[in-house]
Amino acid sequence: MSTDPQRWVAGHVAALPKSGIRDFFELVSKLKGQDVISLGVGEPDFVTPWHIRKAAITAIEDGKTCYTSNLGLLELRRAIADYVGTHFGVGYRPDDQIIVTVGVSEALDLAFRAFCNPGDKVMYHQPCYVSYHPSIALAHAQGIAVPTYAKDNFALTADTLRAAWQPGAKLLMLNLPCNPTGGTCDRAQLEQIAAFCREKDLLVLSDEIYSELTFDGTHTSIASLPGMAERTIFLHGFSKAFAMTGWRIGYACGPAPLIDAMMKVHQYSMMCASIIAQEAAIEALRNGWDAVVQMREEYHRRRDLVVRRFNAAGLRCHAPRGSFYAFPDITATGQGEGDFAVGLLKQEKVAVVPGTAFGPGGRGHVRACFATGYEQLITACDRIDRYIQSLRS
């Protein structure tokens, strides 16, 4: 009989590849203490605004340490309904169309588990956030990657969607603006995607976590388009806009029977999101907007800085309309994304993430997060310049 503990690991989990980010993280960790500037992070460099932290402290002082309703505090759901109604133009009932989750990550997991039968097909655009495909696989569903291209500024187009579609496709996963590309779709592009979803009867999971970090034009939610609210689960959270990554607080909005199905999975697995994070989230939605605007302006300036510097250095880089990621094309250096990232790290101590960590569509690109102070950003750009020069000589 085998004594290898591996024999107890479920087959579909054993079959999951490890995140490509993990290896790179290990490599960067080995250089600890060596003046590494990391553009590899995926979160704001701002600390959560003090008034939000204070609200959490007050909640603890007031003894708010219990479970909440499975759906989350009604007061928070009301605040979410107001916010989503005002900012995205979609009305949701706090009583049965909104569920508060442990970050958008949990909401996604709930959705895949609630809506996918084994073998159901989920379409998702790629390059994409590293956990989409594994989350689909963990729900015993089958992922269909739909490519997005640099020539389209990494917007998803209805044509590529149609070309990738297969019979049995049930869900479409959207993340606009997108991590890692910063790509997004304008209203006209979304309308074509929406028409395709209606034609093929697709349910849409729309992760709009970066929507408050839209720099050019206005963000449109696919849920706000005619005939789409009834087939869309709108996913959003507090991590990016309010710099609240570590609080793990997000939410899903959608038709009541679908939210109810997600709630079933949530109540048996998670029970509820932390009440302290929920109290902080109420404060964020009520009084956090000045800080959101300030942080957005700051990211906007940093985006302009890094995109200008990358292009000047000979890396073709589109200006991401949203998110805090630049996704430059590094093929002009003659290196692949892996060699470029490792070489840059070893030679110049700047960490960027190879684009293929986000799927094969990221080939020839690296992701550089510009949620870092000016001094570090400027030094990082100088070092990248120097690295590219060294490749030429």
Added chain:
Amino acid sequence: MNPVLKLLIDGGSLTVAQLAQVAGLSVAEVEQHLEQLKKDKIFLGWRPVLDLSHEAAAAAAVQAVIEVKLTPERGGGFNRLAERISRFDEVESCHLMSGGYDLLVFVKGPSLQKVAAFVSERLSTIEGVLSTSTHFLLRTYKEQGFMLAGDPGRDARLNVVA
């Protein structure tokens, strides 16, 4: 709006070279903007922000806030008196206030005696000054946006995150 002025208002702590990078201008262009802002008396100059509780920086460590009540002058109102008080080198800043007194004056001096002498011999003797109420600063926790205690700016983020 002047792009350099916008950055000064929003950020404040960038060097000229960094201002140039962020605004997408050359250093010479930023200096031109700063020169113009100086001419327009919008940008008055740079000053270091120091933690005066450190021994090494304690040369002018006594600071006081003085509430001053005035009798407004015929013709000049509060302005002429306020300007007269502002001219003293000891005065760091001077503001006309709403409420129970007229001027709030921030004063800095090398010792408690020097500041006390300034108040009793020079400030309170000015014609038009009705009364003064002096408060000495005991400890500073935040100065011009900088936290002095703790290390809230430390970056605890992981190096590489999805």
